[in-house]
Amino acid sequence: MKSTTTYPGSPFPLGATYDGEGVNFAIFAENATAIDLCLFDEISGQSETTTIPLLERAYHIWHVYIPGLQPGQLYGYRVDGPYEPENGHRFNRNKLLIDPYTKALAGTVEWNESLFSYQMGEEDLTFSESDSAPYVPKSVVIDTNFDWEGDTFPKIPYNHTIVYETHVKGFTQLHPEIPEEIRGTYAALGHPVTIKYLKELGVTAVELMPIHSFINDSHLIEKGLKNYWGYNSIGFFSPDAEYSSSGVRGEQVTEFKTMVKELHKAGIEVILDVVYNHTAEGNEKGPTLSFKGIDNAAYYRLHEGRYYNDYTGTGNTLNVMQPNVLRLIMDSLRYWVQEMHVDGFRFDLASTLARGLHDVDKLNSFFDVIYQDPIISQSKLIAEPWDVGEGGYQVGKFPPGWAEWNGMYRDCVRDYWRGADSKLGEFASRFLGSPDLYREDYRSPTASVNFITAHDGFTLNDLVCYNDKHNEANGEDNNDGESHNRSWNCGVEGPTDDEEINKLRQQQKRNFLTTLFLSQGVAMLVAGDEFGRTQGGNNNAYCQDNEISWLHWDNQDVDLLEYTKKIIKFSQDHPVFCRRGWFKGQPVQGTDREDIAWFLPDGNEMSDEDWQNGYAKSLGVYLSGHAIKSVSEKGERILDDSFYVLFNAHYEPIEYQIPSKKWGGNWVKVVDSYNNYVDENGEKYDNGEKITVEGRSVVVLKSPLSTH
Secondary structure (H helix, E strand, C coil), X not given: CCCCCCECCCCCCCEEEECCCEEEEEEECCCCCEEEEEEECCCCCCCCCEEEECXXXXXXXXXXXXXXXXXXXXXXXXXXXXXXXXXXXXXXXXXXXXXXXXCCEECCCCCCHHHCCCCCCCCCCCCCCCCCHHHCCEEECCCCCCCCCCCCCCCCCHHXXXXXXECHHHHHCCCCCCCHHHCCCHHHXXXXXXXXXXXXXXXXEEEECCCEEECCCHHHHHCCCCCXXXXXXXXXXXXXXXXXXXXXXXXXXXXXXXXXXXXXXXXXXXXXEECCCCCCCCCCCCCCCCHHHHHHHHHECEECCCEECCCCCCCCCECCCCHHHHHHHHHHHHHHHHCCCCCEEEECCHHHHCECCCCECCCCHHHHHHHHCCCHHHCEEEECCCCCCCCCCCCCCCCCCCEEECHHHHHHHHHHHHCCCCCHHHHHHHHCCCHHHHHHHCCCHHHEEEECCCXXXXXXXXXXXXXXXXXXXXXXXXXXXXXXXCCCCCCCCCCCCCHHHHHHHHHHHHHHHHHHHHCCCEEEEECCHHHCCCCCCCCCHHHCCCCCCCCCCCCCCHHHHHHHHHHHHHHHHCHHHCCCCCCCCCECCCCCCECEEEECCCCCECCHHHHXXXXXXXXXXXXXXXXXXCECCCCCECCCCEEEEEEXXXXXXXXXXXXXXXXXXXXXXXXXXXXXXXXXXXCEECCCCEEEECCCEEEEEEECHHHC
């Protein structure tokens, strides 16, 4: 082993910090008795070239400073302490451990028996003496210097945000116009071809599926599969190196920053899907890669000492009630905002983070700390408001300042368009931003992130092509994935040559897209849904890092793509569809018209009894552009045209009577999902006239502002 000059260093900041002259190392381990810092020359090094004992300790943080050490240095830790699984302690210095605060990881986990702290094939109370160093990724010292060229955060208001959920690799892996050597990487996502497409589509934010360093599960590798989605984090500060085209010893950090900078130049925000609820180390039978060996009892929720509480379905749950875990998450969030310039976060299984000893408690310390943090509280914060534990479904119950994936919106809109019995009142509520969920807590319509599809489930195309999941490729006998999808295949399971069925399927896709983008709230579109991407009926493609999941750019439905572009632009051009506040249902000052009104096809306003009709599938809604109770950033009153939106989920055409002149005049048809039509200079209609809305379609009429 090489001898190395060391100084005491500092307990803060945690992690490895290069200051231009050397590196400070600091790691939290409350219950440890000794820690060694291990330096490596090679990623696949069989053993460390230098071992440095950490002799300084403050606030349960062990630290050392090494002068002369440079960025790119590989390292890991070995931690001593009691091996008492029955008491929650699993220290084993034979295991090389990843720094929880590492900013980059080089190499991948190579599954081997030595990764486990116990002897494989025996109880987890046994002790393994095999060295895991050859099989564990190495932490990397990085240089944070980067020329941001004056980068600024776009800060797009929620009411004008269109979220585009995508996967770094899958989005560009098959793109013919992107250089082959960078496809599937951060560089490809920041490439001019990608940015041009996103701008033309009209989205304002990319929500990236997990890019924190993650682990491929051993059982998937044995099947020839991979953890494609990445919900198996092991490094909360490091961008996964698999998506780097430039290198793995810190280059991945620079490449990620460059991607963000280029997207920001185009006015596109970057939102990260983050997984702080669990780690890749699994339960008591899982590997020892980082937290488990550094201080198991200080990081995880345990019961009976030895076992792990599992609110995530992955084997373990991080213990956010512990100050060190809360600090880890907050430090990570701040790092991604301040150092990596991301604009927001979508929190996977966010209800887990809200759990106290058992129950979900929205006032727990995690939300309190975020609320008072001057950096994170100003970012976009989006919750997936459920977990797998009892009482974990928390849609509508997160604090002000948070937006939520609205699973109720997804379910209701799917049911409406497939013709399932449901109350019109719920559909109307979802269309208006779900005031029943958010209004009473002084939240706005933009608390609702509306979506028809997400990465988890059918694509939009498959939603109208399959009644049942087809997950055989996942190797679980089609037992994985959701069985109740609220989908409808329109008459035939899977692809068909039947022209009428294909026509209906196209119509249904346009119905979903039209409803999504005209609804109040924040719309989220899944990458590829705009041009008919299919996964062949696989509704749980988490392990398919292949052409099942990747976007096929040479097989686009151009007509659907053009319709999506137009309906997005139409919704963004009109403030009435992007309101910051709720509709009141009250007369507009100086008129006898309300800001919103609901009509039956015969032109009469809906009664309370009409709302409870479970088989009714048709209604019209008047939206006043003269009654938007908000002002622009410059304090100017916001005015817009008024609209009459006609929904017909019935299978036959229905005639709608246009309301009296009280509600406006000079009506123009601007949207017709049946006829694949979005044009603000369409056919004209008079008050009292009837208009036919074809079966299973949406029509939108516009009354120009000048006629109010």
